[in-house]
Amino acid sequence: MSKKIDINVKHLTRVEGHGNIIVNATDGKVEKVEWQVPEAPRFFEAMIRGRSYEDIQLIVSRICGICSISHSLVAIKSVENAIGINISEQTDKIRRLLHYSEQLQSHVLHVGYLVAPDLFGVKSVVPLVSAAKDAVLTIVKAHRVANEWSELLGGRVTHPVTIRPGGFTMLPSEKQLKELKETLTNLVPDLMAIVDVVLSVANQLPAFTRETEYVSLREKDFYAFYDGKIVSTDGHTEEVCNWESVANEYVSDQSTAKWAKWHRSSYAVGALARFNNNYEQLADVAKDIAKKFGLKKGCCNPYMNSIAQLAECGDVVVNAIKLIDELLTAGIKQEKIDGKPKKAGRGNAAIEAPRGILFHSYTFDEKGICLGGNLCIPTNQNHGNIQKDFEKIVPEIIDQGQDAVRQKLEMLVRSYDPCISCSTHMLDVQFVK
Amino acid sequence: MSVKKLSKESLLNWVDEIISTKKKVYGVQKHKDKTDRFEFAPLDSTADLRLDYDVTVLPPKKYFQPPTETLVAFDLKGGYKAACDTEKFIVIGIHPYDMIAINQMDELFQKDNYDSHYMTRRNNATIIACDVATASKDIFASSMKTATVKKGYDILLTDIGNGYVAEAATKKGQLLLDKAKTEKASDADIKARQAVWENNEKNLNKHPLNCQPSEVSELLEKAYNHPVWEEKAKTCFSCGSCNQVCPTCYCFNVHDDMNWDLKSGDRKRTWDGCLLDGFTKVAPDHEFRAKKSDRFRHRLYRKGKYVPSKIGGQIACVGCGRCIGACLPDIANPVKVYNRLLEDTSAVKK
Amino acid sequence: MCECCGQDKDIYLPQLATVNKARMMNGTELYLNLSMDAEPLDYKPGQFVEVSIPGFGEAPISISSSPTQKGYFELVVRKIGNVTSMIHKLKIGDKIGIRGPFGNGCYPIEEAKGKNLVFICGGIGLVPQRSFINYVLDNRSDYGNITVLLGTKCHTQRFFHSELRQWSQRSDIRLLETVDEKDDCWQGNVGVVTTLIPKIESELGSAFTFICGPPVMYKFVIMALAEENVSRDRIFVNLERKMKCGVGKCGHCQINNFYVCVDGPVFRCSELAVAPEAI
Amino acid sequence: MNKPRVAVFDFACCEGCQLQIVNLEEQILDLIGAVNVVEWREAMSEQSHEYDIAIIEGSITRPEDEEKLWLIRSRAKILIALGACATLGGINKLKNNFDLNDVKKCVYGKDASKPHLYTELTKAVDEVVEVDYKIHGCPIEAKEFISIIRSLLIGKKPEIPEYPVCVECKAKGNPCLWEYGQLCLGPIIRAGCNARCPSAGHRCYGCRGYINKPNVEAAKDVIEKYGLSVEDLKSKMVLFGSRQDNTL
Ligand SMILES: Cc1cc2nc3c(=O)[nH]c(=O)nc-3n(C[C@H](O)[C@H](O)[C@H](O)COP(=O)(O)OP(=O)(O)OC[C@H]3O[C@@H](n4cnc5c(N)ncnc54)[C@H](O)[C@@H]3O)c2cc1C
Ligand code: SF4
Ligand code: SF4
Numbered sequence A: 001m002s003k004k005i006d007i008n009v010k011h012l013t014r015v016e017g018h019g020n021i022i023v024n025a026t027d028g029k030v031e032k033v034e035w036q037v038p039e040a041p042r043f044f045e046a047m048i049r050g051r052s053y054e055d056i057q058l059i060v061s062r063i064c065g066i067c068s069i070s071h072s073l074v075a076i077k078s079v080e081n082a083i084g085i086n087i088s089e090q091t092d093k094i095r096r097l098l099h100y101s102e103q104l105q106s107h108v109l110h111v112g113y114l115v116a117p118d119l120f121g122v123k124s125v126v127p128l129v130s131a132a133k134d135a136v137l138t139i140v141k142a143h144r145v146a147n148e149w150s151e152l153l154g155g156r157v158t159h160p161v162t163i164r165p166g167g168f169t170m171l172p173s174e175k176q177l178k179e180l181k182e183t184l185t186n187l188v189p190d191l192m193a194i195v196d197v198v199l200s201v202a203n204q205l206p207a208f209t210r211e212t213e214y215v216s217l218r219e220k221d222f223y224a225f226y227d228g229k230i231v232s233t234d235g236h237t238e239e240v241c242n243w244e245s246v247a248n249e250y251v252s253d254q255s256t257a258k259w260a261k262w263h264r265s266s267y268a269v270g271a272l273a274r275f276n277n278n279y280e281q282l283a284d285v286a287k288d289i290a291k292k293f294g295l296k297k298g299c300c301n302p303y304m305n306s307i308a309q310l311a312e313c314g315d316v317v318v319n320a321i322k323l324i325d326e327l328l329t330a331g332i333k334q335e336k337i338d339g340k341p342k343k344a345g346r347g348n349a350a351i352e353a354p355r356g357i358l359f360h361s362y363t364f365d366e367k368g369i370c371l372g373g374n375l376c377i378p379t380n381q382n383h384g385n386i387q388k389d390f391e392k393i394v395p396e397i398i399d400q401g402q403d404a405v406r407q408k409l410e411m412l413v414r415s416y417d418p419c420i421s422c423s424t425h426m427l428d429v430q431f432v433k
Numbered sequence B: 001m002s003v004k005k006l007s008k009e010s011l012l013n014w015v016d017e018i019i020s021t022k023k024k025v026y027g028v029q030k031h032k033d034k035t036d037r038f039e040f041a042p043l044d045s046t047a048d049l050r051l052d053y054d055v056t057v058l059p060p061k062k063y064f065q066p067p068t069e070t071l072v073a074f075d076l077k078g079g080y081k082a083a084c085d086t087e088k089f090i091v092i093g094i095h096p097y098d099m100i101a102i103n104q105m106d107e108l109f110q111k112d113n114y115d116s117h118y119m120t121r122r123n124n125a126t127i128i129a130c131d132v133a134t135a136s137k138d139i140f141a142s143s144m145k146t147a148t149v150k151k152g153y154d155i156l157l158t159d160i161g162n163g164y165v166a167e168a169a170t171k172k173g174q175l176l177l178d179k180a181k182t183e184k185a186s187d188a189d190i191k192a193r194q195a196v197w198e199n200n201e202k203n204l205n206k207h208p209l210n211c212q213p214s215e216v217s218e219l220l221e222k223a224y225n226h227p228v229w230e231e232k233a234k235t236c237f238s239c240g241s242c243n244q245v246c247p248t249c250y251c252f253n254v255h256d257d258m259n260w261d262l263k264s265g266d267r268k269r270t271w272d273g274c275l276l277d278g279f280t281k282v283a284p285d286h287e288f289r290a291k292k293s294d295r296f297r298h299r300l301y302r303k304g305k306y307v308p309s310k311i312g313g314q315i316a317c318v319g320c321g322r323c324i325g326a327c328l329p330d331i332a333n334p335v336k337v338y339n340r341l342l343e344d345t346s347a348v349k350k
Numbered sequence C: 001m002c003e004c005c006g007q008d009k010d011i012y013l014p015q016l017a018t019v020n021k022a023r024m025m026n027g028t029e030l031y032l033n034l035s036m037d038a039e040p041l042d043y044k045p046g047q048f049v050e051v052s053i054p055g056f057g058e059a060p061i062s063i064s065s066s067p068t069q070k071g072y073f074e075l076v077v078r079k080i081g082n083v084t085s086m087i088h089k090l091k092i093g094d095k096i097g098i099r100g101p102f103g104n105g106c107y108p109i110e111e112a113k114g115k116n117l118v119f120i121c122g123g124i125g126l127v128p129q130r131s132f133i134n135y136v137l138d139n140r141s142d143y144g145n146i147t148v149l150l151g152t153k154c155h156t157q158r159f160f161h162s163e164l165r166q167w168s169q170r171s172d173i174r175l176l177e178t179v180d181e182k183d184d185c186w187q188g189n190v191g192v193v194t195t196l197i198p199k200i201e202s203e204l205g206s207a208f209t210f211i212c213g214p215p216v217m218y219k220f221v222i223m224a225l226a227e228e229n230v231s232r233d234r235i236f237v238n239l240e241r242k243m244k245c246g247v248g249k250c251g252h253c254q255i256n257n258f259y260v261c262v263d264g265p266v267f268r269c270s271e272l273a274v275a276p277e278a279i
Numbered sequence D: 001m002n003k004p005r006v007a008v009f010d011f012a013c014c015e016g017c018q019l020q021i022v023n024l025e026e027q028i029l030d031l032i033g034a035v036n037v038v039e040w041r042e043a044m045s046e047q048s049h050e051y052d053i054a055i056i057e058g059s060i061t062r063p064e065d066e067e068k069l070w071l072i073r074s075r076a077k078i079l080i081a082l083g084a085c086a087t088l089g090g091i092n093k094l095k096n097n098f099d100l101n102d103v104k105k106c107v108y109g110k111d112a113s114k115p116h117l118y119t120e121l122t123k124a125v126d127e128v129v130e131v132d133y134k135i136h137g138c139p140i141e142a143k144e145f146i147s148i149i150r151s152l153l154i155g156k157k158p159e160i161p162e163y164p165v166c167v168e169c170k171a172k173g174n175p176c177l178w179e180y181g182q183l184c185l186g187p188i189i190r191a192g193c194n195a196r197c198p199s200a201g202h203r204c205y206g207c208r209g210y211i212n213k214p215n216v217e218a219a220k221d222v223i224e225k226y227g228l229s230v231e232d233l234k235s236k237m238v239l240f241g242s243r244q245d246n247t248l
C-alpha cells in the first residue's frame, strides 16, 4: 500500500489572518506543496482615493491591528514626504519612541503567545498558564508594559490617535516619561526571564537552513527600525523612493495577497533580516541574548526569526531609555503643528514593522487630496519565501510522518510572524493519509 | 475671625507647606493638554497654582460629586455595604460663583433625604476660595449676584495687588491660616478688598440679564409655551454638554458593575444630563420627555424656577458661563433665553 | 450607623428582606410576600420601595399590601427588563435588598375619611391601589362607599383572582370589571376602563377618585371624569416615572417642579395644574 | 452553572479588536476562568462547532463568508458583532463608494479578474444575520468589552450607551476641540470609548457610529459657523459611516 501524506490546514491558527498549508505526497514523493493566502482582500489602495491627507493615517492604520503603529507612522512619513511637511526633532524622537513600543509589544505577543506554545508542545497559551504560570505572567507583564507605553504616546494601543501630519496632538509630560523610563529599566530582568524560558525549550526549534536574500532598512545612527535605506544580505542598496523596484510585486494564484521578489526568486524580511543586515548596531544586551541561542549574523534558519525578535526586544528597551533621556534633557515643548500641504506630488516612505520592512507611497494634489497610493506589506514580501522554504523543507522531513510535517510547517509559517490581514489575511494546513 | 494680609511670597510659602503636609490638595492650574485653559487638578507644586485664572473647564463639583463614584458594594451572598470616600482634602482657588453653586448643592443634597456620600466629601473638604481676578469671556456672575460670596468657604483670598487679603470663615480655616506668615490687614487693605468686590459685582457681566435673577421664576410662569423653546432646540444636539459642565447640575445615573468573580461588584453613580435622549425613558420604551425642545425647556426651568423653589428662591444659574462655551450650536446661554422672554412679555404688556 | 460618615442612614444602602411567598399570578406578574430581616417596613398606602438585585440594579415597586397587615408586605412585579426579570427568579427563602419606603405623596387617608371612594385601575395599576383599598376595608367604618373600576387588556392578564372574587361578593365594596379584548371565555364587560365610568355616575359627585394605570390612560379617564363634573381636587393620580434613586436626587422622575419619588407618587390632580408634563 | 462556550471568528478586518481581548493582559485569565473559549483562531489551535456565544469580528465581503456566517448564526445562542467592521462595515465599507471593478483594478491591475480576488459590496454583520449585541469601536474598548461580557455572563442585557461622545469628553474635563478648529464628530457619535480621541487631542472621527437620533441639521449649522462645509463633515463622517450617510 502506498503511503500518502495529505496535509490540508485550512486557516492556520495562532497567526494574524487566514492562511492555508497544502501538502500532498505519496511514498515520500512530494506532489504538491503550497502556501495559500485566502484572506478576504480589502482594497486599501482603492479606498484612500479622494481622501484628505489628514485621513490617510486613520484609514491605513486599519490594515492591521497588530502593526497599526507602523502603518500609521509610515503613512504619515509618506504623506509628509509627498506634500512637503517638516517635523521637529522632538516629533521625530517621540515617533521613534512610539515605534519602539510596538516592536516590543508585537515581539512579546509573537514569541510569548503564538510561538511559545509550539515549543512547549501545547495548543495555545491557555494550557501554558497551568504548566508555567510564572513565565506566562512575566510575558503578560512585558506585553502590558509595552501596551501602556504605546497608549501613553499614541493615545491608544491599536490605531493610534495622537499622530498626525506635522506632529502630535498630545504630548507626554516629563513626569510620565520619567515614569516610563523607570518601568522600562525594571523590565530588563523580566525580559531576561522570558529569554531563559524560551532558551529552555529552544531545542524544539528545527535546524533547517536555506540560502536566502534578507532585505531590511539600514540607518546610520540606529539599529534600523524607523528609517533608513533599503539593503540586502546580497549586498544591494536602494533608496526608499525606488522601493517598487525592490519589491516587484506580482499576483499569485495561491494568494489574495501579492507576492514580491528582488534578485532571487524570493526574499525575506523581518527580525532575522534586520539582524543579518545590521547586527553590529545592536545594543550589547541584544547581542548577548542572540549569543545565548547561538544566533549569529548570516543565519539562514527561518525558525530563528523568533530568536532575532527576542534579541531585538533587548535593543528596543535599551535604546528607548536612551531616547527618553535625550527627550528629558531637551525638555518637552508644546509645538504648534503646521500640517497644511505645501505642494502636490508623490511621497514614499519605509519603516520596519515588527515583521519586516513596510512601504507606503501616496500621491496628492495641491489641496492634499489623495490621488492614489501603493502599499507593500512585509508579510507579502515573505509569502514567496515561505513557499520556497516549504519546497525545500518538505522533502527533507517527509519521512517524519504527517503530524510532524504538519507541525513543522505550521511552525515555519508562524516563525515569520505573518500578518496576513496586513498582506490581506492568514493560514491553514491541509494533509491527507 | 480676623482679617489677615499675606504677601505674595508668604502665600506661596504657605501653599508649599500645605502641599507638603496634606495628602490631597487640589488647585487651579493650566489645563494639562490645552495650556490656554485652566482646570482643577492635584497640585504637586506651588508654582503651578494660578489664582489669576479666568474660569476652569469643569467646575469643582467634580470633587464633591465625582463623575463616577461607588455608592454601595454588593456581594451575592453577603448583601450590601456602604462605600464612602472619607479622605480629607483641600481645594484651592474656588471662585465665588462656584462656591455659591456648592452652597446650593449642599442644601439640595441634604434636603428631603440626607445624601451621606456627597455630604461626607463636603465635610471632609477645606475650601480656600478666591475672588475673581480675571473675567472669563462669558462670565455673567454680576447679573446673577454671584460675583462675591459670603459663606461656604473656609478661607477667602482676595488679590489686592500688593498681596492677598485672607479671611478665615471657619475654625478649620482659621487653623490652616494660622500656619501662614500673615499680618493684620490694614484699613487700606480692607478697603482695597471692598473695591475688588464692588468692581466684580458690577463688571463680571459679559451677558447682562435684563432683570433681577429673583424675577426669572415669575417670568417663566408665563413662558411655558413660548416659541423660543422650539426655535432654539432645533439645533440642539442633545449632547448634554451644558449639563456636564454646569456647577449646579447634579442629576445622575446609577448602574451596577460586576467583578470577574460574578458574585460581587459595585453600584455606581455617574453624571447624567436632562438634555440627553433617553433620560426619561422607561421600560418598555416609553419616553416621558421625548421632545428635544421639552428637554431644552426643562433645563432652563430647572435653573430658573424648579430648583429655586427648593432653595429659597435663589436662581440655580450662577453665571459662570461655562455652558455658553460648551454649547456648539450656541443655544445654551441662559441669559439670552431669559432676556428674549423678557422682551416678548414686556412687548405683550405694551 | 455608617462607620465612615457617622450618619445613621445611608439612603442608598439596601436592607435585606426574605421572601416568604413567591408565585406567578398570570403570564407576566409575580406576587411576592416579603419580610424585612431587621426593622419591619413602616409604610403608608401609596408608598413604594426600591428592590435591589446585585449586579442588575434597582426597580421602584409599589407596595401592594395594606399597612394594616403586619409582619410582611406584598409586591407585584411585571417582568419587563433586567431587574424585574431577576426578581421573577426569586424563590421562597431568598434574600433581597429593599430600600424605602419612599414617597411622601401617599393616599389621603385622613382627608378621605367619611367620603365615598372610587378607584379606577388599568391593569397593573391595581397593585398600588390595592394597598389603600385593603386599608379602607380594614377600617371600613371610617369611609363611605367604595367602588373599584378595573380594566384589563385581556382576561388572561387578570390577577388577584380570589381577592377580586371576594370583593365582588362583599356588599361593602363594589367591583366593576372590563377587558379590552373580547374573548369567549370572558362573560363580563368589554371595552376600555373609561366605558365603566358612566355606570357609576351617581357615585362620582362627592367621591374621592383615585387613578392608576398605564401612562396613556390618565388623560382619557380625567377627561371622562371632567364630563361628569368631578372636581380636580378630588381626583388623585398615582404616577410613574423613570427612577434611579427614589430619594429626590437623581432627577429622572422630575415632572416640572415635582419629583415623583418625594412629592408623589400620588398627586392631587388640581396640584398638577402647574405641571403640564404630568399627564 | 456550566461555563458558557465562546467562539471567536473573524472576517475582513485588521484583527485589532481580537487584539484588544489579548490586551486584557492579566484579566484574560479571569476571562478564561469565566468562559470556556472553544475556538479562537488568532490565539489557539483548538476548534469546535459547539458554542453558546459567537463573537464575530470583521465585515462580510464574499459569498463564502456569508455562508459561513449563516452557519455560525445557526449554531450560536448569542451572536455578538465585535468592532466597527462588524457593527458598521467599518473602514472596509469605504470601497462601496467606488465601482467594484474599478476597486479591484486599482489594487490588482490586470489580475483583477482572477477568481480568488472576488469581492462584493462590504456588509456589516447585521446586514447578513441577526445580531444580538454590538460592541462598538475601531478598535473596541477592552473595558467596555469586559463589562458587556460580564453582563451577559450573569444574564443581564448589557447597557450600551445611547448618548454621544461629548458626554464622556466633558466629564473628563477636556476643552472642546471645535474651539481649536477641529471638526469633531463627538456630538453625533455614540459614546462608550470614554472620549478616546478627543482626550488625546484628536477629533472624534466616528468609529462607534451615529447615536440613535443624530441631529445632522445642527451639525450643518455648526460647521457653517466654524467656517467649514458640509462636504467636510461628510467626508469625515463616511470614514466609518458609509452605510449611514443618507442622513447627511
Ligand atoms: C413609583 C413606581 C412604582 C412602580 N410600581 C411597580 C409595581 O408595583 N410593579 C411593577 O411591576 N412595576 C412597577 N413600576 C415599574 C417598574 O419600576 C419598572 O418596570 C422597572 O423599573 C423596570 O426595570 P427593569 O430593570 O426590569 O427594566 P429595564 O428596562 O432593564 O430598566 C433599567 C432601569 O431603568 C429604570 N426604569 C425602567 N423602566 C422604569 C419604569 N417604568 N419606572 C421607573 N423606572 C424605570 C429603572 O431604574 C431600571 O432599573 C413602578 C415604577 C414606579 C416609578
Ligand atoms: S447654566 Fe450655564 S452659566 Fe449657569 S451655572 Fe450652569 S453652566 Fe454656568
Ligand atoms: S471635543 Fe468633540 S467630543 Fe469633546 S465636547 Fe467637543 S465635540 Fe464633543
Ligand code: SF4
Residues within 6 Å of the ligand: D137, D138, D165, D189, D190, D193, D195, D196, D197, D198, D203, D204, D205, D206, D207, D208, D209
Ligand atoms: S472618540 Fe470617536 S473615533 Fe475616537 S474612539 Fe471614540 S468614537 Fe471612535
